[in-house]
Amino acid sequence: MDIMTQIREGMHVVDADGKDVGKIRDFQAGDGTDEFAVGADEPLAGALEDADLPRHEAQRLSRLGWVKIHKGLFTGDRYLSVEELDRVDDDKVWLRPGIQPK
Numbered sequence: 001m002d003i004m005t006q007i008r009e010g011m012h013v014v015d016a017d018g019k020d021v022g023k024i025r026d027f028q029a030g031d032g033t034d035e036f037a038v039g040a041d042e043p044l045a046g047a048l049e050d051a052d053l054p055r056h057e058a059q060r061l062s063r064l065g066w067v068k069i070h071k072g073l074f075t076g077d078r079y080l081s082v083e084e085l086d087r088v089d090d091d092k093v094w095l096r097p098g099i100q101p102k
Contacts, residue, residue: 004029004065006088013069016086016097022069024093025077030065051079067093069101 004027011024026047047068048058057079065082078101086094095101 002029003085003088003093004082007067007093011088011091011093013067013093013095013101015095015100021095021101022071022078024067025070026068028062028066030063030082032063048079053079071101 007024007027009024009026013021013024015021028047048062048066051058051068053061061079061081066079067082067085069078069080071078080095080099080101084096084099086096088094
């Protein structure tokens with residue numbers, strides 16, 4: 001089953017050791033475009049349009065699919081691609097080993 005269909009806003013995100021790293025604030029499945037089909041001037045839509053990310057990173061996330069993790073009031077939010085997610089289990093989103101949101 002596709003991991004993006006199992007994710008819901010507000011779910012806890014944990015690292016590979018089960019340590020809580022935040023909650024899902026927003027998410028979107030990838031648009032499936034080929035990485036070479038998106039031009040540098042291609043407009044971004046939705047949440048990534050206003051995200052504080054380099055344009056190439058926002059385009060990559062748009063292609064692959066992403067989750068926005070809210071880590072806390074003073075630490076801000078972090079975007080991760082679907083490639084960095086391992087599974088959804090026990091109503092938690094688990095990150096792949098070695099992935100640690102900054």
